[in-house]
Amino acid sequence: MTSSALEHILQKHHRDAYLWARQCCSFDDDQAKDVLQAVYLKILEGKAKFNEKSSAKTWLFSVIRYTAIDQFKKEKHLEPLDIGLEIPDWTEINREEPMNYEGLIQQLSPMQAQVLLMVFYHQLTLEESAEVLQISIGTARTHYDRGKKRLKQMILKTQEQI
Secondary structure (H helix, E strand, C coil): CCHHHHHHHHHHHHHCCCCCHHHHHHCCHHHHHHHHHHHHHHHHHHHHHHHCCHHHHHHHHHHEEEEEEEHHHCCCCCCCCCCCCCCCCHHHHHCCCCCCHHHHEEEEEEEHHHHHHHHHHHCCHHHHHHHCCCCCHHHHHHHHHHHHHHHHHHHHHHHHHH
């Protein structure tokens, strides 16, 4: 795949990629920016190759997820990469949420949170989510159903307290 095609994919999915990186980094903005920068560098240097067996977004989310895992293991500082893409200010994206959904999502098991975030926020199918997480579709469905039920209970409990 050509460099310009890869750049087009990155630009098209940049906002979703940032949000997913943020979610993979326990909602830490600085760490998410570092992870996303490392991902873009991997892709542009050819270390992460798109084989077109899945959608570009699914592939990109997989690269982000595994880079975040590696980043947590290494805790290594990276040099800035400037390819002309602005990281959105999280306060602008999140200004209209009266309830702390991030806090509620963080209370779910990591797998439930990841599946729900991919399906609801990133419009991936359960099959694509399972592929990104490298789990079976049945396991993804289980985490999805249990996560939805638990999140609903937490939202109702929070609303009762308000």
